[in-house]
Amino acid sequence: MSVVIKGKGGSGSDVFITTPFYPGAVESELSEALLKVLPDNISIHFNYSPVHPPSSLPQKAKIVIAVASGKGGVGKSTVTANLAAAAAQLGHKVGVLDADIYGPSIPMMFGLQGENVSSFDEKTMEPLFKYDVALNSIGFLVPADKATIWRGPMASRALMQLVNETNWPELDILFVDMPPGTGDIQLTMSEQIKCHGAIIVTTPQNIALADAQKGIEMFQKVNTPILGVVENMSQFTCPDCGASHTLFGAGGGSLCAEKHKIPLLAQLSLKPEIRNQGDIGKPFSLLDTNNEYQKLVFSLMMHMSNQTEQRILTL
């Protein structure tokens, strides 16, 4: 795949550049700047060649799972945090890489806001640990407001640093909390972090589902298997009368799963305690040993075992 940025004068010399960034990202990030300085008779051809860095992830983690959503605010980080804590409680060695460069929520959800990672050799980072989960996040490296102004290539570079320069311990599962959305940055990131599978978090209503579809298509583009859909905030049970309410509509997750022939992994409840626990930095799934998130871990393991039978046997 390639992108050509032409000087105004039409045909002339051609310059070829190979870049690891998805062409759309190159275009949006660079073309404006380039056009200002590009001589009229020069055309620059950007050829997209994804770098597959000698990522330390696959060696250190038996399974790497991306948690993604087509749009923000559907509960992706909440699901990641609860899932990771539940998996750790079940005895798995678990890590979370917060790849949500623009809005890292994992530090808050694990009660580690304001903490920084340390380094013994000034080259690599030691992950933080909480509730038996190894964690790294851009939020441990820079103040929250700084990363939000980074543009595509810079954000991708920061992410790859987190990926490649963290001294992850041996892990059974590494969950990667992806940035929301399906733009070029997300596509580049999805390609660069080599995940064994992705789960798509959505809420049940129609708009969210259209976004979930975009998320599924994004992972299909980079050949990452979709493990399934997680419908979050599916129903709310009134604590006073016990009646169940579908505040954001119903049935969307199963429709999405049917349409794409992928499993509906879970329909998670909307509970004020889930938000409260996220805010105080102790995932809800740690409070109750028989919860929906533990069932989701089992379900995920089961579907993952269909994808990578060999790998799961060692878990």
Ligand SMILES: Nc1ncnc2c1ncn2[C@@H]1O[C@H](COP(=O)(O)OP(=O)(O)OP(=O)(O)O)[C@@H](O)[C@H]1O
């Ligand atoms: N099942 C749930 N029940 C109650 N509150 C929830 C639930 N899931 C998420 N929330 C709340 O919804 C808000 C958004 O959740 P979260 O930050 O996890 O979404 P996100 O998709 O990761 O957002 P972003 O796109 O900003 O990263 C948070 O306040 C969270 O506590």
